[in-house]
Amino acid sequence: MRTQNTMTDESDSDMEEVRDRVLRLAREIEELSRSDIPPQNFFEEFLKLLTTALGAQAGAIWMLSGEGRLALACEVDLDKTGFHENPQAPQKNAQLLSDVLSTGEACTIGPADSADVDLPTQHLMVLGALQIDTESRGVVQIFQRADSSADVRPGYLQFVEQMCGLASMYLARIQEAGTAGTSTEFWKELERFTLQLQRSLNIDEVAATAANDGRILLDCDRVSVSLKRGKKTELRAISGQDRVNRKANLVRAMEKVVSRVVAMREPLVYTGDISGLPPQIEEPLADYIQESGSRMVMFLPLLEPEPLIGKDEDSDNRKQEQEQKPVGCLIVEQVSHSQPKPGIEDHSHVVAEHVAGALFNARTHQRIFLLGFWKFLGTCLEWLHGRKLIKTLIAVSVIAGITAALVYIPMDYRVEGEGRLMPTVRQEIFAPSEGEVVEVFVTSGSRVKKGAKLVRLHNDELQAELLTARNERIEKNKLLIALRARVDEAVNAADRSEETRLLGQLAEARVEIIGLNEQIEIIEKRIDHQTILAPIDGVISTFQIERLLTDRPVHSGEVLMEIMDDNSESRLEIEIEEKRIGHVLRAEKKLGTRKLTAEFVLASAPESTYLGTLDLDALSTRSRPSEEGGNVIEAFIKIESTDLPSRIPGADVRVKISCGDRSLGYFLFGDVVEFVQKYFWL
Numbered sequence: 001m002r003t004q005n006t007m008t009d010e011s012d013s014d015m016e017e018v019r020d021r022v023l024r025l026a027r028e029i030e031e032l033s034r035s036d037i038p039p040q041n042f043f044e045e046f047l048k049l050l051t052t053a054l055g056a057q058a059g060a061i062w063m064l065s066g067e068g069r070l071a072l073a074c075e076v077d078l079d080k081t082g083f084h085e086n087p088q089a090p091q092k093n094a095q096l097l098s099d100v101l102s103t104g105e106a107c108t109i110g111p112a113d114s115a116d117v118d119l120p121t122q123h124l125m126v127l128g129a130l131q132i133d134t135e136s137r138g139v140v141q142i143f144q145r146a147d148s149s150a151d152v153r154p155g156y157l158q159f160v161e162q163m164c165g166l167a168s169m170y171l172a173r174i175q176e177a178g179t180a181g182t183s184t185e186f187w188k189e190l191e192r193f194t195l196q197l198q199r200s201l202n203i204d205e206v207a208a209t210a211a212n213d214g215r216i217l218l219d220c221d222r223v224s225v226s227l228k229r230g231k232k233t234e235l236r237a238i239s240g241q242d243r244v245n246r247k248a249n250l251v252r253a254m255e256k257v258v259s260r261v262v263a264m265r266e267p268l269v270y271t272g273d274i275s276g277l278p279p280q281i282e283e284p285l286a287d288y289i290q291e292s293g294s295r296m297v298m299f300l301p302l303l304e305p306e307p308l309i310g311k312d313e314d315s316d317n318r319k320q321e322q323e324q325k326p327v328g329c330l331i332v333e334q335v336s337h338s339q340p341k342p343g344i345e346d347h348s349h350v351v352a353e354h355v356a357g358a359l360f361n362a363r364t365h366q367r368i369f370l371l372g373f374w375k376f377l378g379t380c381l382e383w384l385h386g387r388k389l390i391k392t393l394i395a396v397s398v399i400a401g402i403t404a405a406l407v408y409i410p411m412d413y414r415v416e417g418e419g420r421l422m423p424t425v426r427q428e429i430f431a432p433s434e435g436e437v438v439e440v441f442v443t444s445g446s447r448v449k450k451g452a453k454l455v456r457l458h459n460d461e462l463q464a465e466l467l468t469a470r471n472e473r474i475e476k477n478k479l480l481i482a483l484r485a486r487v488d489e490a491v492n493a494a495d496r497s498e499e500t501r502l503l504g505q506l507a508e509a510r511v512e513i514i515g516l517n518e519q520i521e522i523i524e525k526r527i528d529h530q531t532i533l534a535p536i537d538g539v540i541s542t543f544q545i546e547r548l549l550t551d552r553p554v555h556s557g558e559v560l561m562e563i564m565d566d567n568s569e570s571r572l573e574i575e576i577e578e579k580r581i582g583h584v585l586r587a588e589k590k591l592g593t594r595k596l597t598a599e600f601v602l603a604s605a606p607e608s609t610y611l612g613t614l615d616l617d618a619l620s621t622r623s624r625p626s627e628e629g630g631n632v633i634e635a636f637i638k639i640e641s642t643d644l645p646s647r648i649p650g651a652d653v654r655v656k657i658s659c660g661d662r663s664l665g666y667f668l669f670g671d672v673v674e675f676v677q678k679y680f681w682l
Helices: 002-033 039-054 089-103 153-198 203-218 249-264 279-292 344-366 371-382 387-408 460-492 496-529 545-549 578-591 664-679
Strands: 058-064 070-076 107-109 124-132 135-144 222-229 232-238 268-270 296-303 326-334 410-423 426-430 435-440 453-458 531-533 538-540 559-564 570-577 595-602 605-619 631-639 651-663
Touching: 002 039, 002 153, 039 058, 039 070, 039 135, 039 153, 070 089, 070 135, 089 107, 089 124, 089 135, 107 153, 124 153, 135 153, 153 203, 153 344, 203 222, 203 232, 203 326, 203 344, 222 249, 222 344, 232 249, 232 326, 249 279, 249 296, 249 326, 268 279, 279 296, 296 344, 326 344, 387 651, 387 664, 410 578, 410 664, 435 545, 453 559, 460 496, 496 531, 545 559, 570 578, 570 651, 578 595, 578 605, 578 631, 578 651, 651 664
Parallel strands: none
Antiparallel strands: 058 070, 058 135, 107 124, 124 135, 222 232, 222 326, 268 296, 296 326, 410 570, 410 651, 426 559, 435 453, 453 531, 538 559, 570 631, 595 605, 595 651, 605 631
């Protein structure tokens, strides 16, 4: 019992020692937050003290950069967590940091409670936001052991929240200390802002520059630019937005207020109290404040700049001031503070004057009639000076020469076609009826004479029909003999009625026998025709005919083989695209002949060109679909050349048909011209 009490006393003393050490480190962090050391040194010391106080394995501080992205400001032992070894860790970690930035609340998250969130490492992470005036500027991230007890997590969270509050106080103090130099920096940045405004004469670009760069220059939450067009005012740009949605409630409410302010031509500043404002302003301003949530708004009318007076003009006659017309309005807003920041009012008036001048110049420029045409003309005339004039004349001369060449130089326009070299005499062999090939008498490439046996078919049905007809004829012959005997008996018995009846049956049997003889003759002819004979002299052109036909069932009308007379005259059987046939038909009127010259190249001898003649009477009278797609017209071309190296039946050829002279431009770009005529002419 005494030993147990001793252990309890030792545990309590250890807890007291740990608590004292944490409090001591917390006081060091508080003293550090009151110091004036640079931010980088502050973050490094702050993170070391914080990780030591929590006994954490690692820590990191992420700060928002000028581009609005989180960047690593400093870290302690981050490489020991495996963060850098996981290529997906930065992306997963960015989501966690963004959630903390958006809410501004500290949180803890570990592997056990991350069912819907991917963690960058397998650690218990404690995250707290660094804020200045409720605006998140960074995130403190502490990496604890994943097996940490759930009871200590609230303590971790509370301690990190307190320390982040001290760091936020340091950041706010540093920012306030830098405000003293804001005025000087403003005048430096104003020069750059003015240059950006004057870079464009486009109203939308000027308005966008004034809104986006003006927000940065004035260090406010939002800047908007409105432009007066006639009696209406239109919002043309809002900082941070690519375009303005004119139907949005915020935009409509703002335009109502702006129209009233522009009509008054006096600046209007709202700092949380609308009492004392003109009645025509009070109601629309209240609606806008409720819609926008802004706590401070300045409406600064933009007036036309005063005209410049030349040196030679009498200034005494120009003393009468003309009323300045409004150009638009500049709207400056703060969301977090109701009181304007130091110097922002004076700076806003200066910015408004520059924006008014830039918008006035841009509007005056864009009102020029046919501005785009005059710009183009001016750009062209700019080239007509010095050496550029010579270059321009040379370029124009070259273009004119090329155009004249394309229009006036004639070229022989030729229509292309593809086909085969085939003999004029050839015959396809068809199956006369259904059957099975039982014998093939020829081989591929063999030469046959007219009447030679080619193939023999066998049809069991024909054989059965022949056998049935013959048996029926035998029965009828037997019946005929019996009827003749019965007729003789009737004659001997002098039975005239029986004799007449039997003679009728006898005549009927003779007619049936004649019909059966004719039927048998027809069936025998059909059987004889199953032995197919060669219709012409020639060569069997079908490849591997024995393998193709032996023991194969065929149908009536099916092509079995092809015979070509290689001694007959050859011709080209080609296909011409339907869209090209118009040139061929027009060539008849242009050349005054129905026979057109053609050149062709054999696939087996592409180095040589041969001549042929296309007779327009040999054109097909209708088009048909081709295997490659589209419609084609078939045509025959007579071969004029006598020095063909070989006449292989079926050899591929490419043909060019001469269709008369056309301009060089049409010769080169005829397809483009036809495409335009087809799709854009009507």
